[in-house]
Amino acid sequence: MIPMSKYIPQQIEPKWQQAWAAQGLYDTHEDTTRPKWYALTMLPYPSGDLHTGHWYAYTPSDAAARFKRMNGYNVFFPIGFDAFGLPAENAAIKNGVHPKVWTYANIERMIAQLKRMGAMWAWDHMAISCDADYYKWTEWFFLKFYDAGLAYREYAPVDFCPTCNTTLAREQVWGDDRHCERCGTPVIRKSLQQWKFRITNYADELLDGLETIDWPERVKTMQTNWIGRSRGAEVTFATEQGDPIVVFTTRPDTLWGATFMVLAPEHPLVDSVTTDAQRAAVDAYKEEATRLDEIQRAATDKEKTGIFTGGYAINPVNDERIPIWIADYVMMGYGTGAIMAVPAHDERDFAFARKFGIEIRRVISGPDGATGPLEAAYGSKSEGELVNSGSFTGTPVAGAAGKVIAWLEETGKGKAATNYRMRDWLFSRQRMWGSPIPMIHCPTCGVVPVPYEDLPVLLPDDAQFLPTGESPLKYHEAFLHVQCPKCGGDAERDTDTMDTFMCSSWYQYADISPNYLPGQTIHADSMPWDPEKGRYWLPVDQYTGGIEHATMHLLYTRFFTKALRDIGLVNFDEPMVRLFNQGMVLGTDGEKMSKSRGNVVNPDDMVDRYGADTVRGYLMFIGPWDQGGPWDPKSIEGITRFLQRAWAVVTDAAHNPPAGEPSADDVRMLERKLHQTIIKVTDDIGAFRFNTAIAALMELNNMLMKYKETTLPKAPIWDEAVDSLLLLMAPIFPHISEELWHLRGHEASVHVQQWPQGSATKAQEAMVEIVVQINGKIRERLQVAPGTSAAALEAEALANANVLKWMDGKAARKVIAVPDKLVNVVV
RNA sequence: GCCGACGUGGCGGAAUGGCAGACGCGAUAGACUUAGGAUCUAUUACCUGAUAGGGUGUGGAGGUUCGAGUCCUCUCGUCGGCACCA
Incomplete structure (x- = not known):
């Protein structure tokens, strides 16, 4: 007998998170006996604080990954950080802390916050793009592209953001007023020597390849417009x-x-x-x-x-x-x-x-x-x-x-x-906190690449950050001065760094074996990731993330993969087979969450109050995932109530069972509802329709709730229904389902179980209600056996007293009968 | 200007061309309780009606169909993308 108890998420969630980690439940192993599934969500920037938007991006994709795993796939679900970027440098100027210190402190804090989500991430595969052993390869890719004639330097008028103090790619200039995508400042024109990638070489392929990938039409349209053939x-x-x-x-x-x-x-x-x-x-x-x-x-x-x-x-x-x-x-x-x-x-x-x-x-x-x-x-x-x-x-x-x-x-x-409307990708940035461009300017030899064996060009740990608007690399003597690899004479390093979209263009490869060959000398023919693991996992099967990257990251990473293919590193054309864009979770006022509006919902507070399972479930319940929607502080209570009732179903049932045996009708009714629910939830989670999946789980639970004090819990179907409910809940509510699964006496984790199989036969209703319409208006309802023929339905309808009354003595001009649905009599 | 998405109760939303409003929030009434912002039960689109019932209803106007939230045409509104791109 399971003791009666209360659902206290604050007790069970940390317990299971620790247990899962200790068991290595989510460690990644290559396994050729199962189909692989590489699920990836756009990696976060380590701003230092996890917001509700992160939860909205990550927890549904975790549920989808868990669902795949329970359905027999060997799932790889990595996490990491897209860690170079301007905020770190701005913080350095403001507070005098090196961007590296700031960034890694933020990463540490965000890892702790991310862990509260209870996601099944492969933490042993975490890639951080500002690790020297990561950007070593980013530099390596640059040299490979340079060797392949895909990188060139040009003096031309370019877009420059006066606030960020750097040039921008055309993709990063938005709106009618041509403002900087990250800070909103209108850009100005400057003529500068800048590095560019020949993404336009791939314009046709980037366009035509859209037909081969399962991406949202919206993104495909935006990329098509952007390429502008x-x-x-x-x-x-x-x-x-x-x-x-x-x-x-x-x-x-x-x-x-x-x-x-x-x-x-x-x-x-x-x-x-x-x-x-x-x-x-x-x-x-x-x-x-x-x-x-x-x-x-x-x-x-x-x-x-x-x-x-x-x-x-x-x-x-x-x-x-x-x-x-x-x-x-x-x-x-x-x-x-x-x-x-x-x-x-x-x-x-x-x-x-x-x-x-x-x-x-x-x-x-x-x-x-x-x-x-x-x-x-x-x-x-x-x-x-x-x-x-x-x-x-x-x-x-x-x-x-x-x-x-x-x-x-x-x-x-x-x-x-x-x-083509699209231009080449201008990727030089006049900032320090990015991957260095491994190029040397020699007064004798001109522009000379850093030899592969000398990679990485490291960012100095002792750079001085001054509010001059110029990169500290320009004034860092030790960084700047270098011997020309060609002639040995005095030369200078390129002080621009790469656009961070360069780092994020290949993180799906880095995740396979992060920081591959750490500290080792690399060569032109090195491989940037473990080739055996790469062959097993690549390409990404399901990618998820926001639409705001439609013509930036999502275009660049496609270009990058095509370039890698031509260099001979991969044998596929597209990096991500499927893409799903989640919507945006809004503030209570229906507006975008922002500090200035004061409508920010802090997910840590919500987790403290309701637990991670409730926050996860609520975010998935708001509406269709691609639609987003406003946070309603009352509505979340509905999810907590649901979880409490699920808890009650498991812990309260059959404590004081009434005498007698369950009726066959009740058993059949529960079996029917169970299989209807399995079929519905399976379809819905498979299609990212978490909101309706949760509604179906609530319906099943409501039925169990209603019958938990009856004789029905004595029937075997009851146990089957409760166990199945927990299995169906597991992807969305990983902690409570694990706890209840164990309370019910199971030993192994709920998350390594097989997904339940729905039976269409068992889901079939005993009797179906047939609506009888006269001229399209409902006048009568008939109860018939499922599958009753159209002819039989027509006969029964036309013999019905109420139908005859509404026909008012007129002859039926036409009768449409649809089995299991309706009869429409036209008079 | 061009392209695309979306308009459903008080709110979030649900509905392979076949019972509009599942599920949840909120609200109303009741039960339990010292108490309730806990829990449980019932009701809850609108109009009419004591109930039964009847009528209306998915931004608006037409159309196709036995039947339209769903398909088509036009139109209004909201949002997004592109834009002197030849």
Whole structure:
């Protein structure tokens, strides 16, 4: 007899967490007899305080991992820290503590907080990206990319955050006001020497690969937009002097409508095409364009400006002479920095031509055959046909572009071309707390890579942090000065560090065997992780994390994996087979939790009060995981009550059983409910629908609660139901289910048990209720055996007195009968 | 401007085209209790009605269907992404 007792999570949770750790219950072992499952959640930054958002990201993914494990998978579920980053450095400047000290203190604190979640993480595989034996490999990857021609250094205008005092990648500049993704400050433009990765080499593959992975459509759409592939043609115009000017166009079918050409103000041919008469005005315009920042230039509602260069270009399709203008609506950074302007069929060119009185020549007829003057640009690609277009006149516009491209290629006037919106990944950061870029600048030899054998380039532990806005590495003599590996002469190290997205691009590989080959000399042909373990575990089967990384981390890590494949380190194309984006848990007021709003819910307080199981369960109960939702301080009580009732079901039942035997009907009813619950919970957890899984668990428990003082607990089905309930609860509520499992006399952990098998036959209702509708309105309900045929249902319905009453003597015009569902009589 | 997601009780939410509102919170009434912000029982979309019953109802307007929260068209609103990208 299980003694009656009370559910006190504060007693059982630490007890089981310690027991699990002592037993090594969650240690990872390769095991070829079971299918592997690599489950990973985006690693946290060690800010020093775990917030509710972390709980919302991690505890459901833990439940999903536990579920997989109980379903026979050998699950690898690592945790670690994405530990480089600016907050550590800012703290150093403020408090004079080295970022390393600050970071590792935070990590220690956060590990303690994370452990309270009761998750099944493989702590023996924890990777920390600021460990020297981790960033040794980050540097190694850089050198491999450099050797493969994927890393290059370029002097160009770049986005710079004046608050973070560093350059940013385009992906890290957000919103209409072009602000810094991490601090919100609007960025400024600076021209600097910066390191970039040729992610654009993989643009097509990054786009096409989206079709092969099971990722949310939202992320795929965002990446598709971000990559921004557009297909068209490059057409070579010529200046009157004979210099070629290549333009990119998506509408080669409108070439005959080009009435002028526009160059970006920065275009290299501007000076040579400009006539002396126009030179002063052109120079003034160029200066004005440089002065305007990107935001002002990019404002779409801005009035078009531009100036005639005095020069002319020859349109290769008809040898027409067209004026060359410069205008800031043409960007040097996209396409070729030059366009053919077809005002009749492009909105922007139309506005420009209207303003400056340039000819608008129609080369596509309207859907009605109209060829008259246009009041607005007509851009249809499907309706109308080409007019005034030489030998192409009369070609339907649908498909015309392809025909024109073929002709351009035949005649050598142009060729098919594809352009991308995405740019190369600028990853140099002018900050100290990141992985050093292992490059040396030698006055004699130029830029020289650090030899692989000399890795890692270590960050100095004695750097001085001053509020100058500049990296301490620039002033650290011991770090800075180095002998050139090539000529042996005095040289300097690169003082930029890598974007932390470089570190997080490969943590899924680091986790396999963290800090691989610690302290050892590594070479160009070394392997950054244990190859045998890698073959077993990779790639990641299920990745989870926030959508905010859609065009940053989630794009970079895909690029990284494709580059590793081409270098020969992995044999797959995509790092994460499946992705799930959880939503955001909001404050009580429905707004994003923030200190300034004062709506922050501290998870540690909640765990102190309710226990981890309640917090876990409540977060999963709020709503669909990908939707997020507001924290309701009252609603969480419902989960605590549920757990208390589950406790009561186990500990109270059959203390004072009434005399007699349980009825067969009751036994059957409980069996039915049990199997319905198993089927529902299995489906739901498998699809991350934790909210409805918990609702189903509550329903089963409510039934057990209702019958616990009856004779039913004497029946074997009772024990089966209670044990199954605990098994079904185990992924979401690991502590209480473990405690109750043992209270019921089981020896082995609930978490190593087999997931219960639901039986559709046993879940079948004895009688089903058939709704009878007259003209779609419910008028009667029939109890019939499941599977009763449509014909039998129809007969029974039409014989029913109440049905006949509502039919009001009219004949049935049509009867729809659906077995186990309904009968609809149309009169 | 373009693309995408989402609009259901007082609240969070549930519903393979087939009984709208599961489950939970809150509320109301009752039981137990010295007490209750504990626990248990019952009720709880709205209108009407004493009950039975009847009617209405998933942002709005149409449509498809025997039948629509679900599918289609238009529209309003909220949120997100992209945007002088040629």
